[in-house]
Amino acid sequence: MYEIKTRVRLSEVSADGCMTLPGIINTFQDASIFQSEDLGVGTKYLEEHKKAWILSSWQVEVRRYPKLGETVSTSTWASGFHGFFGDRNFIMQDKDGEVVAYANSIWVYMDLEAGRPTRPSEEEVTRYGMEEPYPMEYASRKVAMPQEGIKGIPVKVRKYHIDTNHHVNNCQYVQMAVELLEENGVETDFQSLRVEYKKSAVYGDILYPMYTTEGGAATAALCDRDGKPYAVIELKNKGEQK
Incomplete structure (x- = not known):
């Protein structure tokens, strides 16, 4: 398990003084990147080997949004490798050790030169290690189009x-x-998020958004001109939680 400690920054909060959902996601991303850098398999390593970990899906659950200036600890670990997929869990805890948010993510290891998924090497898997998945209710990585x-x-x-x-950073789709x-x-006032990433948008692309709502839930899609999605995002508020 890899851990970073931070304080909630002004740039991460909304008008109510609490961390935003994108702020939590960005903190999770930072923790995973820092772990890869410290293990020697970060951005420089991937660039040299013409590889990349591409996010396939997010499932994020928020119990409460930390306040401005609050100290939080974010932990992450690899929870499984199967074929060219890698699973990674995250938890964010307050100073008392209470979990305020947790997540599961699924990544695809890409061979950029060949333009297709590939298995990570045994050495890469060994560097990350593997721990038990976080005890949460795991949802499907597939999100239905609105x-x-x-x-x-x-x-x-x-x-x-x-x-x-x-490519467009995965959290930018959530922000949009x-x-x-x-x-x-x-x-x-969302407490639950699922995102399925379909394809990568790049600089200059035009994203065409659409959404539907039902009760306390909303589903948004960011699509190309032909209606094919780059990302499909499902959000649920407190009223939708079990």
Whole structure:
């Protein structure tokens, strides 16, 4: 298990002074990147070997949103490797050790030169190690497309959306979906998130958003001009939790 300790920054909170959902996701991402860097299989290693870990899906559950200035500990670990897939868990805890958010993620290891998935080497798997999956209710990594949804204003991919893989960073899709819903008057006190990533958008692409709502849940899709999704995002608020 790998752990980082941080304080909730002003740049990570919304008007209510609490960390945003994208803020939590970005902290989870940072922890996974820092672990890879410290293990010697980070961005430079991947670039040299023409490989990349591409996120296939997120499942994030939030018990509460930490407040500005609050100290939180974020832990992450590899929980399984099967074929070219890798599973990774995350937990975020407050200073008293209470879990405020947790997540599961599924990644695909890509051979960038060949343009297809590949198995990580035995040495790479050994470096990460493997621990027991976090005890949570695991949902499907598949998220259904919204049907006959409300269309939003198209979004052009800017340079600040792009990550080190030269694709739109996975959290940017979540940010776009949350903003789409907020701008259309949808209550965004979300406690549960699932994202299925279908394909990667790059600088200059135009994303065409659409969404549907039902009860305390919303589903948004960010698509290309032909309606094929880059990412499908499901969000549920407190009222939808068990």
